[in-house]
Every structure is written in structure tokens, then in C-alpha cells.
Amino acid sequence: xxxxxxxxxxxxxxxxxxxxWALMLTVGIGFVIAWLFLYYGxxxxxxxxx
Amino acid sequence: xxxxxxxxxPLEKKWIYVSLAIAGLFASLTLINSLFxxxxxxxNVETIDSARLHLTKEFAEDNLGVQVDENGxxxxxxxxxxxxxxxxxxxxxxxxxLTFRWVSIDVLHGVHIPMTNMSTMIVPGYVSEVTTVFPxxxxxxxxxxxxxxxxxxxxWSNIVVVAKEHWSAPxxxxxxxxxxxx
Numbered sequence: 530x531x532x533x534x535x536x537x538x539x540x541x542x543x544x545x546x547x548x549x550w551a552l553m554l555t556v557g558i559g560f561v562i563a564w565l566f567l568y569y570g571x572x573x574x575x576x577x578x579x
Numbered sequence: 580x581x582x583x584x585x586x587x588x589p590l591e592k593k594w595i596y597v598s599l600a601i602a603g604l605f606a607s608l609t610l611i612n613s614l615f616x617x618x619x620x621x622x623n624v625e626t627i628d629s630a631r632l633h634l635t636k637e638f639a640e641d642n643l644g645v646q647v648d649e650n651g652x653x654x655x656x657x658x659x660x661x662x663x664x665x666x667x668x669x670x671x672x673x674x675x676x677l678t679f680r681w682v683s684i685d686v687l688h689g690v691h692i693p694m695t696n697m698s699t700m701i702v703p704g705y706v707s708e709v710t711t712v713f714p715x716x717x718x719x720x721x722x723x724x725x726x727x728x729x730x731x732x733x734x735w736s737n738i739v740v741v742a743k744e745h746w747s748a749p750x751x752x753x754x755x756x757x758x759x760x761x
Contacts, residue, residue, distance in 0.1 A: 549590060557597050564605060573612075576712035577676075578696040579619050 621699055623708035632658060632684055645669050647748040653677050657721075659701045660684035662730035664721050670739045672746035673716045681707040689725030692738060700725060713740040 533541075587595075612618045632638040638658055644666045645655045653672070658665045659681060671677055681690055681701045688701040694715075699707045713719075723734035 546590060553594055553597060557601060561601060561604065568608065572696065573618075574714060575694065575696045576714050577616065577618050577710075579617055579621065579710040 621707070621709045623706065625706040625708065626704055627682055627706050629683055629685070629703040632682060637680075638682055640665075645671055645749055653748075654680060656680050657690075657736075658682055658684055659688040659690065659723065659734075661686065661728050662723075662734040664690070664723075664734070664736035666736075668737045668739070670741060670746065671713065672743045673713050673740050674743055675746075676710060676712055678708060678710045681709075686727050687725050688723050688727050688734070691722050691724040692719050693722065695719060698724070716740045716742050 627635065627638075633640065636642065638656060643656050643658060645653060647653050653675060655669055655671065655677060657669075657679065660683065679697065681699065682705075683701045683703045686703060689699070690701060690707075691698045695711070695713055697709060697711050697713075699709050701707050717740055719738050719740065721736040721738055723731055727734065
């Protein structure tokens with residue numbers, strides 16, 4: 530594994546965690562879309578239940 | 580333990596807020612549909628003597644199946660018993676509010692009509708009442724989804740959903756709900 534310089538290490542640690550944000554947004558948005566599809570696209574068109 | 584002094588990583592804290600926001604969104608949408616569109620978990624609690632179903636007015640053999648009362652309310656009365664649902668075939672209209680009243684003659688059963696929202700447990704000693712609508716005409720199986728014995732796999736029945744204009748009410752219109760104390 531290639532060693533990174535101390536300068537690069539500091540830059541990475543101080544920068545915004547873009548990858549983590551991307552992962553959080555992808556999971557969050559995907560989860561919401563899947564839930565909305567199941568609720569409004571599958572459950573509701575099958576008729577009310579009471 | 581002092582929970583106020585626990586260190587939570589700022590990023591983790593943000594993820595907690597996102598999770599709570601998502602859960603709040605789902606709960607709000609469910610609540611709105613419950614309040615304004617009448618979508619609720621079936622919650623009828625009504626007891627009945629499972630050993631004397633044939634002696635009750637409502638679930639006597641001649642009274643089973645689909646009936647329409649004087650107010651136009653359509654009710655399907657069904658008995659579940661090892662290993663079938665009675666009557667074996669019923670026909671109901673699409674896009675119409677239907678009330679199903681299910682009882683068990685023996686053990687715990689479940690009922691599930693695939694591709695619809697009709698699904699409930701049928702507990703001996705209780706009447707399971709579910710009101711629903713079948714938007715799409717077609718033939719659907721009625722399946723038992725609670726293991727009830729060796730013949731459970733073969734416990735099924737049929738329901739035919741026809742377009743509203745092609746459905747005619749059965750001749751008999753004797754609806755006798757809520758008279759099953761015993």
C-alpha cells in the first residue's frame with residue numbers, strides 16, 4: 530500500500546466527508562423512494578382496508 | 580449513566596436526524612391517510628361461540644356468502660374450517676366497499692387474498708371483520724396463511740371480482756350482524 534504524505538493525511542481528515550454524505554443520501558433517498566412506491570404504488574391501489 | 584455527556588460524532592448525529600426525519604415522514608403520511616382516507620388496521624372485537632356457529636342466525640349454512648342489506652351494504656360472511664373456506668366460491672363487485680366477516684369453526688386460521696389488501700387472522704371465538712375494496716376485476720384465490728394442520732396447504736377457496744355493472748345482488752337479503760352473543 531502506498532504511503533500518503535502527512536500533508537495529504539491532514540487535508541483528507543479536515544475535508545468534508547463527501548463519500549459518507551453521498552452514501553447517506555443514496556441510502557436515505559433510496560429508502561424513501563422504495564417506501565413511497567410500496568405505499569402509493571402497491572398498497573393504496575389495492576383498495577382501502579378498514 | 581449520564582447520557583448527556585456521551586460523545587456522538589457530529590456526522591453520526593446528522594444521520595440520526597435524517598433517520599428521524601424519514602421515520603417522521605412515514606408516520607405523517609400514514610396518519611394523514613388514516614384520518615382522511617379511512618385506511619386503518621381492522622380493529623373489530625366481537626366474540627362468538629365457535630362450537631355453535633351453525634346454530635347462530637348469522638353464520639348458519641344458509642346465511643353464508645354475499646348479501647346486501649336494505650341500506651345497500653354488501654357483506655360477505657365466511658366460515659373457515661379445516662381445510663377450506665365456506666362457501667367455496669363467492670362473487671363480489673369491483674370498486675365497491677365490501678365488508679367481510681370471517682369466523683373459524685375450529686382452530687386458528689388466516690386469510691389472504693393475493694394482490695389485494697384482504698388479509699387477516701381468524702381467531703376461534705372472535706369475528707374478524709374487514710372492510711375493503713377490490714379495484715381490479717378478476718379471479719383470486721382465498722388462501723389460509725396460518726398453519727392449521729396437515730391439510731393447510733390445500734386450504735383455499737375462490738373469489739371472483741366482477742365489474743360493478745355486471746354484478747347483481749343475490750336474491751336473499753338477510754343481513755344479521757352483531758347478533759352472535761353466545
